[in-house]
Amino acid sequence: MPAQQRADARRNHARILAVAEAEVADRGADASLEQIARTAGVGSATVRRHFPTRRALLEAVSHSRIEALCARAHDLADAPDARTALLAWLDEVVAYCASVRGLAAALAHDGAAPDPLHGNSCASAIEAAGTPLLRRAAGEGTVAPTVTMADLITLVVGIALATEHHPDPAAQADRLFRLAVAGLSPAVGVPHG
Template identity: 40%
Template sequence: MADGKAGEPRRPRADAARNRDRVLEAAKAVLGAGGPRASLEEVARRAGVGIGTLYRHFPNREALFEAVYRREVEQLVELADQLSDCPDPVAALRRWLRANVEFVATKKGMAAALAIAAGSRTALTTYTADRLTGAVRQLLDRAIADGAVRDDIGPGDLLRMLVALCYGSDAPGWQEDVLRLLDVFVDGLCRGR
């Protein structure tokens, strides 16, 4: 498909792009709550599209799960970029880490389905690690340069801590506990607070 210029792919129609975005947003909610057995019909219904539209964009459940996952990662990268202008580098770092708790909540709901997509799991894991490490690095480096946080911690340390907190419990209310502990951790990183 070309848009008139040789070799250039045609951009999706605006309504097709909107439908895809609505499906991804609905899938995040449905899959995050229902896990790998969540109904794709429910995703389509919540998005306000027919099941055929869902399958036109995502040929199978794993493709939908992976698209939701990648979209969440990109939203976290974009958030880090937006927060890089925040006057308080510690508040920016804290806000970004807190946003990751919601991402992990979605990911927990989709974990089994993501495991099904084993062929792309290594690529997806590498992609996620690279993108999130780069995002948190820019916020952490800024906080360190400002003298606001300790300089003996790296982006990998922050991500490992976040994973440990988020996957430490599946009990109801785990997100609130993680957010509280996350605040304690960030406060412990700060110099002179």
């Protein structure tokens, strides 16, 4: 019987995850766990057994996208222009966050430790993947040495969350990201008062 339970648990997990992906895509990070349970044909306790926190559920839903972003950072690690590589990767992170509801919430830093049952948090994985790009750009002097990957992920999350309900969130997020990169007055120094 234990082998049957494991098979049932795997099927439940896969079914819950598929339903959760659709719900998060439709409703964002606030997707109803109860609705996910109903649609998956399981009880709320079963959902919570597989995903003990909302963050665990969002991370599971975002896992493949996060892996793709991490792989892309690795692909860009040896690009000839470190700043261009970093900005190209961040642009992809912004585009993902703006187009995939719930991903920004999975990346948001809320002080919660990574969930030991589900591995590293999305933010930790993204930070680890992007840090070599940032270090290289900072080492070349094309990015300020005080900028951290946590700063950049916070910026991306803020942009994605701020544009989530815009009629064209991807375009608005891209615009704001480019504004942040260029600065308010790139040709003029900041006045000292």
